[in-house]
Amino acid sequence: MAKRRHHDMGGLDAGPVEIADHDHAPWEKQVNAMLRLLADSERGVMTVDELRRGIEDLGPGAYDELSYYERWISSIANILLEKSVIEVDELGRKMAEVEARMHEAQAASGKAEAGKGAP
Amino acid sequence: MSESKDHGHDHPHGHGHGHGHAPHPFQPDIEDGPITEHMVLTRAVTELMIEKGVFAAEDLRQKLEYMQSRNPGLGARLVARAWTDPAFAARLIEDANAAAKELDIDAGVVEIRALADRPGLHNVIVCTLCSCYPVMLLGNSPDWYKSREYRSRVVREPRAVLAEFGTEIPEGTELRIHDSTAELRYFVIPERPAGTEGWSEERLAEIVTRDCMIGTALPKVATE
Numbered sequence: 293m294a295k296r297r298h299h300d301m302g303g304l305d306a307g308p309v310e311i312a313d314h315d316h317a318p319w320e321k322q323v324n325a326m327l328r329l330l331a332d333s334e335r336g337v338m339t340v341d342e343l344r345r346g347i348e349d350l351g352p353g354a355y356d357e358l359s360y361y362e363r364w365i366s367s368i369a370n371i372l373l374e375k376s377v378i379e380v381d382e383l384g385r386k387m388a389e390v391e392a393r394m395h396e397a398q399a400a401s402g403k404a405e406a407g408k409g410a411p
Numbered sequence: 412m413s414e415s416k417d418h419g420h421d422h423p424h425g426h427g428h429g430h431g432h433a434p435h436p437f438q439p440d441i442e443d444g445p446i447t448e449h450m451v452l453t454r455a456v457t458e459l460m461i462e463k464g465v466f467a468a469e470d471l472r473q474k475l476e477y478m479q480s481r482n483p484g485l486g487a488r489l490v491a492r493a494w495t496d497p498a499f500a501a502r503l504i505e506d507a508n509a510a511a512k513e514l515d516i517d518a519g520v521v522e523i524r525a526l527a528d529r530p531g532l533h534n535v536i537v538c539t540l541c542s543c544y545p546v547m548l549l550g551n552s553p554d555w556y557k558s559r560e561y562r563s564r565v566v567r568e569p570r571a572v573l574a575e576f577g578t579e580i581p582e583g584t585e586l587r588i589h590d591s592t593a594e595l596r597y598f599v600i601p602e603r604p605a606g607t608e609g610w611s612e613e614r615l616a617e618i619v620t621r622d623c624m625i626g627t628a629l630p631k632v633a634t635e
Contacts, residue, residue: 302539302590306563309575313553319450324551325474326457329466333520337465340593344541360542360557362449369456378459386455394446394454 298352320361327368338371346371478551485516486548486598487619489525491612494603500527503600511548519547526589526626527600533580535573535588535626536597537565543591545598549621556625566590576627599626606632 316324330337346367347355358366372378461468489511493500503510507525511518523545526534538544539562544552555561565572569586573579580586589597601623607615622628 299540301559301563302537303567304563306560309555309558309560309564309572311555311576313555316551319453321475321478322457322471323453325471325478326453326460326466328478329470329474330460335465344593347541356559358449360554362447365449365453365456369452372456377463377465378456382459383455386459387451390454390458391446391451394451398446 297348298355299348316361323361323365323368327364330368337377338368338375342371343367478546481546481548482550483548483619483621483624484616485511485550486545486621486624487616488514488516488612489548490600490619490624491615493525493527493600494607494615495612500600507548507598517547518545521547521593522595523548524595524597525600526587526597528602530602531583532585532587533626534597534599535565535569535586536591536599537562537588538591539563539566540590540592543593543596545596545624548598549624553621573627576622578628598624600624601626601630604630604632606634 327338327340327343329335331340331343343364344367347363349370350358350363350366354366355363369378369383373380373383457471460466461471489503489507492514493503499510499513502513503525504527507523508518508520510525511523526536528534536544537556542552542557544556546552561572566588569588570580573586591597601619603615604618607618618630618632620628620630623630
């Protein structure tokens, strides 16, 4: 019998369903909207099947530890890198710049140190 | 949901804003929690896409607004119409995407199939491999729909899973679980409950909740 991959979980044992939901955070909505733009017929930069393959390729650890939209943005970034739509160096530079800006903005809004900081 | 008036369009595209002034959707998400690596990654990728002209900030804003307009009230309108108009119900089961257009509801280009419950048959939807869901008619899926517990178990012990939602399905009723894919998604047309005779479509739509169209709940008529 073929070995199951970790995302292929239909019929397996698991605990009770935790009937929870949350309002999506702005960044989560942004990931969702971005995927729909990248995968639309006009742009076709990537497909939803590629998104899913990218999620499955994150491996069992990340698949279970990351939240839903964390898996999505990780997959999107990896696929854009794979397709050379973006390059590793420019993504790294951009992330450093964005992170600095976000922390500055949070400090300015008086909410700094409210949380534990980035992991 | 106070969407009872049928005013032709179902989402507010531009209420006089968004013209002329510079788009600024990239204000920091002033969120209470800490800034995480994935929030940074999301912002960084978004900005790179805009800088490279893959999409414009305005495209993203519009898409966000459009996605915000997708909600279970759309699916509920289809179900309520199906309950009151058997010919429409037949068309909805035949081709849900086309039937939705009759009510000016955009169901998108991916095929969506309406699964009608009947006495002795109850339908439930899932996506065991990922999280496929009729977003265009129901909005975003709830967290539990995407959870390991629901995806793993609902195909094997649906009665036990539904009981966790407080939904008891009689022993003699067949349960059909439909596993969605990226190319084919489903939603459930539950049975119209007794006690709703003579109700307007708007009133009927109010008892058709998201979970009723997933199949984990049944429409309920409040008894005073």
